[in-house]
Amino acid sequence: MATSGIITGIVSNLVTVSCDGPVSQNEICYISTQGTKLMAEVIKVNGRYASIQVFESTRGVKNGDRVEFTDKMLEVTLGPGLLSSCYDGLQNDLTTMTGVFLKRGEYTPALDSEKKWAFTPEASVGDTVEAADWLGEVKEGWLPHKIMVPFSFKGEYTIKWLAPAGEYTVNDKIATLTGEEGDVDVTMCQKWPVKVAIKCYKEKPRPERIMETGVRVIDTLNPIAEGGTGFIPGPFGCGKTVLQHAIAKQGDADVIVMAACGERANEVVEIFTEFPELIDPHTGRHLMERTTIICNTSNMPVAAREASVYTAMTICEYYRAMGLKVLLLADSTSRWAQALREMSNRMEELPGADAFPVDLSAIISNFYARAGMVVLNNGKRGSVTFIGTVSPAGGNLKEPVTESTKKAARCFYALEQNRADKKRYPSVNPIDSYSKYLEYPEIADYLDKTVEHGWVEKVNRTKNIIRKGKDAADQINILGDDGVPMSYHEMFWKSELVDFVILQQDAFDAIDALCPLERQRYMLDMVLDICAKEFEFEDFEECAAKFKEMINFFRQMNYSEFKSAQFEIYKAEIEKLVEQYGK
Ligand SMILES: Nc1ncnc2c1ncn2[C@@H]1O[C@H](COP(=O)(O)OP(=O)(O)OP(=O)(O)O)[C@@H](O)[C@H]1O
Ligand SMILES: [Mg+2]
Secondary structure, three states: OOOEEEEEEEEOOEEEEEEOOOOOOOEEEEEEEOOEEEEEEEEEEEOOEEEEEEOOOOOOOOOOOEEEEEEEEOEEEEOOOOOOOEEOOOOOEOOOOOOOOOOOOOOOOOOOOOOOEEEEEOOOOOOEEOOOOEEEEEEEOOEEEEEEOOOOOOOOEEEEEEOOOEEEOOOOEEEEEEEOOEEEEEEOOEEEEOOOOOOOOOEOOOOOOEOOOOOHHHHHHOOOEOOOEEEEEOOOOOOHHHHHHHHHHHOOOOEEEEEEEEEOHHHHHHHHHHHHHOEOOOOOOEHHHHEEEEEEEOOOOHHHHHHHHHHHHHHHHHHHOOOOEEEEEEEOHHHHHHHHHHHHHHOOOOEOHHHOEOOHHHHHHHHHHOOEEEEOOOOOEEEEEEEEEEOOHHHOOOOHHHHHHHHHOOEEOOEOHHHHHOOOOOOEOOOOOEEHHHHOHHHHHHHHHHOOOOHHHHHHHHHHHHHHHHHHHHHHHHHOHHHOOHHHHHHHHHHHHHHHHHHOOOOOOOOOOOOOHHHHHHHHHHHHHHHHOOEOOOOHHHHHHHHHHHHHHHHHHHHOOOOOHHHHHHHHHHHHHHHHHEO
16 A cells, blocks of 8 residues: 655645655655645655655645655656647646646646557567667657657567557557566556666767757857757856757757756746747758757746756657657756755755755766767667756856866856857857867867868867967057057957857847858858968058958858858958958
């Protein structure tokens, strides 16, 4: 019989329960109170007492209320229909609701149990299969959605019966498998505990290619690998969300999962209204067809916020097991860490730095480690690329969440208040930001082959120009315009050229927002050619004026269709200037 218990203490969302039987860590339970049932998770067991965190407000819950334990961990339901859905952290379907918020104690099913999916079998009766092997396929939008042997199955099974091609709901039986313990039926949906990584693959090799995002500061200067990890720390209002949305809209991925974790309610409403309208630049179809949104606003209880990033990651791993490229974006992981802190403080655990849990670093690393490219058991490849934002309080990059994330993530896109103030968007600091993938020989090889031979060297040269430009600017600031040689002015303006043409990108312009790699290469080549030249100017004023003119034409180029007549006119103007003043 399932264990039940009686509430003996309540501190905000943390409730102590006296239990009449065994309970396990992370088990899910329900509190019966005021005619509703509130979901909660066990986070500590001490003798007969269990501490549970409630996923909803505990207003009105009282001592003596009954708790029923389920003997199950927090699970997500996986199956066709996840895409184009909006869920909260507990996978309640928010699209079926009239507003974004559910009533207390209300839980909605994750998948539509009535919708029929056209199933095509891919395996045959008599085949030997194991967890995550593909049994067949349904089309989810235009994406092939594999129906897999449930991940929880252990050992080998033989297919005894497989449904013929036809229309089925997610709960219809589509196969009978025979294993050591007899026959088991399989449907199109399965459940999986969110906090456990799905490890049904052969190996997890090092990343070997980059994921194009269409954002120049990322692709050109600090590329992220397919199956890689990156993070965007930045003070409030510096453009984290805009940058992440740009990546979501343009990223070269089959499936996108957006986890809006602890975001403001109005931003979430924006995602809800904006995303369904967006058109996918790769397919011309609605972007939402390949997107799942998981959101929890700051006004939802902390426990639900903590759960949301795990729910999102599990959905990503599910699609990865189908051999798809998945992109996970979490905004913001700081609020997830704050949720961890709130819980840990209520439990009166010994606090770590800034009162975050002592194992914050391990929690973050473990989470980032779930991303990656994998080789599936059938030899196909799938990947989860993860980019999270961090909002460090006061823009302090030394605070624990940023520091821990820096250890775990391989790409660092530091947004800077100063650049945001000057409206130099995206405000990614070109000097502090890095991508460790550029140091991987596999990635350098890939870039050599797909972009251009010696590309990494070019990227480093570009970064050097920016660095030298900054030094020159510092000198000019100290010594005055006339106090430095002309070459300093030239150096400074060359870095400004890189800044305006390559680094800055208007996320709200239809053309400039998406810059394919080929175009990025073309522009970088033009800019580097100019930077390699020496110029002859009368004085620093002429230097500034001519570079400004050039920058202006370049910006017009960025706003024009690639290689259109207009584009070529601006290019010719630039060439004229270079010819006139360059050596
Ligand atoms: N690439 C860009 N192009 C043009 N404008 C931008 C760009 N990036 C950011 N902005 C401007 O900066 C504003 C703030 O950006 P955003 O909401 O992304 O900041 P944030 O870092 O997510 O803030 P918060 O910490 O409050 O969540 C945007 O509303 C927009 O006007
Ligand atoms: Mg934001």
